[in-house]
């Protein structure tokens with residue numbers, strides 16, 4: 001089986017390496033920072049159920065499509081799309097899907113790195129015992145001191161980008177693979193340690209109930225659609241990250257099994273994060289719906305009042321940095337792979353070029369928390385209140401990723417030959433392949449289109 005193509009960037013050493021790397025990409029700020037706060041904002045259980053359904057019905061089939069396209073093409077998403085479109089006799093404009101992915105990765109990483117920088121800053125603040133005994137007001141002022149000063153944010157953002165560039169420069173086998181082999185298990189151990197604390201907080205049951213007991217009266221159409229959009233973001237789908245990792249996947253490995261494992265691992269970490277965060281939130285009478293600042297503005301209160309809080313707080317933010325780091329390297333990899341293939345850059349050069357441009361663009365996000373916090377460039381409807389950072393987040397997570405995922409699904413089942421996808425997925429022609437094909441051909445595109453109608457609907461409702 002396989003397309004006989006070989007990646008010039010090397011391959012993963014095996015199934016576990018790919019699963020670890022792709023899980024590293026999937027598990028990130030999305031799971032630990034975004035999932036808890038959107039769950040809190042949307043009322044808990046019913047939202048979580050919807051999200052789980054979206055992972056299974058939309059996320060998993062699209063992940064399989066994206067990995068199979070990557071492995072078939074064995075190049076950066078741009079060159080993969082160019083070649084597979086030619087193979088399939090499809091329009092050469094499909095190459096734009098590869099480009100859109102590179103742009104989305106660039107835009108996401110530009111703000112992702114700034115938020116990851118907050119986590120880095122908090123490692124040191126927690127370790128120094130800065131949170132000890134603090135009230136909510138004290139924690140708020142630490143957060144606002146940090147985000148209010150452009151130089152500070154810039155420094156942490158710079159440090160995080162340099163960390164990312166170093167790993168990416170070292171390449172697939174020696175860089176990415178070694179990093180994730182160490183980072184992913186460490187992450188899991190840290191999560192379990194924190195869960196031990198949450199277990200003893202006296203509010204574990206309440207936290208778990210909030211997370212898992214669905215109250216469908218709390219679910220709005222908008223919450224359903226938020227859950228669907230987050231499924232793309234959290235699984236790293238729709239921009240070529242999973243595609244480029246798939247291009248390093250050896251031929252013999254089952255895409256379906258690997259995708260199931262990755263989705264389960266990603267979901268487990270998100271739920272674990274919820275089970276750590278919500279008991280702590282309730283134990284300290286904090287507000288689960290506090291929004292994007294949830295972990296940065298509320299958890300330090302908990303850390304400040306628990307035994308060994310400086311230590312646990314430091315562990316938590318180290319964990320968050322690790323998770324963001326392994327996602328960041330996948331956000332930049334499609335661009336780096338393309339620079340190596342088409343521009344003849346060495347990996348080191350490519351990482352530096354991609355890293356510096358992303359860093360520069362990240363300044364927009366840095367400034368939108370302070371000197372440009374009043375700059376709301378779009379004056380229509382829902383967008384009227386959005387800073388540059390809010391707009392970037394909205395554009396990428398709510399528009400670009402679902403659009404990319406939709407097009408990936410369409411390409412895999414409407415453009416590529418059935419024979420090539422049967423060959424690449426290699427799961428027989430009986431039950432599972434037709435099921436996958438049916439989902440990706442009909443269910444997934446319809447669901448994604450609903451996401452878009454929502455995005456437009458939101459504009460219409462207010463505008």
Ligand code: PHE
Pocket residue numbers: 025026027028029030031108232233234235236237239241327328330331
């Ligand atoms: N999945 C990552 C997270 O949950 C974010 C990401 C999105 C990474 C898209 C790569 C591509 O944090």
